[in-house]
Amino acid sequence: MLQLVIGNKNYSSWSMRPWVLLRHFGIPFEERRLRFDQDPGAAFFTELARISPVARVPVLVDEGLAVWDSLAIVEYLAERHPEHPVWPRARGDRARARSLCAEMHAGFGALREHWPQNIEASLPDVGARVLAAQPGVRRDLDRIVQMWSTALQASAGPFLFGDFSAADAYYAPVAGRLRTYGVALPEAVQAYADRVWASPGVAAWVAEAVAERDFLQFEEPYRTAR
Template identity: 50%
Template sequence: MSYTLFIGNKNTDAWSMGPWVLMKQAGIAFNEQPVRSDATESLELKKALRAVTPLGKLPVLVDPSLGSNPSIWDSLAMCEYLAEVHPELNLWPTDRTARARARSLCAEMHAGFQEMRAMCPMNIDARLPSIGERLIHKNNAFCEDLNRLVNMWQTQLKLSGGPMLFGQFSIADAYFVSMCMRIRTYALPVSPPVQAYISRILALPSVAEWIAKAEQDADFFIHETPSLQA
């Protein structure tokens, strides 16, 4: 089986980071196809991507074994597909109750935390503590998102006993890794158990590899970032 994963810039593409980290950490082989996604090349980007997905957005996973329609788009759909195709890897928790909770947390990440994602876009190469401090003091919706995230992680780590959200590394950890990067970049305040969890995430070989490559890419576009324009 030969997967191809189309991803954006490693410094900024949060949605691509999750499936990439999941596949690397789980030992699922794939060909990486980076696609530059800044605004000046948006037409070329959409043209290239629409050859493999109707949305023209990243990331996209291509599995030739699917025949004439080999593409899976949307990061959560990719994770679900990989868990189905590779049941031996236990990408979701094996316990049914834990698995249901893990799916719920990932779905909440997929649909929620919109203020935090908008105001603190992923920018791995940067350190922007002043922006984080300003948001903490002036943006109530942002603070609600951050508090929910911290409480979610802290509660789940207590339930599972760690070291990852559900004990062993799973889709849930891969799905939230971009939030770990935001907390680091913007120096957002979190509890000691959550900070320890973030440190463990950053130490994973797959995450360390992504970060190293992100620091080489290091593209960031201020016009796309509301918090940097204030």
């Protein structure tokens, strides 16, 4: 059986993406959660060193083969399970979906830095302050609104390319960040973000993230105490 090695659900946006995809399509897998830590000698790093050449999650393990990058994991799952529409079936849609995922994978650094994932938190005041002080976050947000709007108009929804695909799994953590930081969105874009958040795989991850109750101070830049 596939094994997916992940970090804390409340904080690990990269782990969330393949987990949601596996869960959505009902692909059997075993979850192995490693608690985030900053100490190089901690179990998080020593355990990862046994299975992956990089000390990052997620890692997918399939009969001894380790795939250690989230986008590579998505591609591996698409090849391993062609019966599931991990990517849209139409070639043009598939190319656009891959482009959106690659853009997320390589970009949006300001948004990720200043609005880190924290699913159980509600920080609208922080969201407003960051938007006022960080023009890079505003640019990232405007681009996300643009790409979501364009894809939804072309596909007529309900998801970016019609049916739920890797593109929606890839942007699910962004939908979560926008909720955490109380970001106002255009009506159609907000409706899409709400649909993603309510989709079965995402809802399952969110419920487990909220139940986790494993708060790490170094992952909480906007809150110093609980």
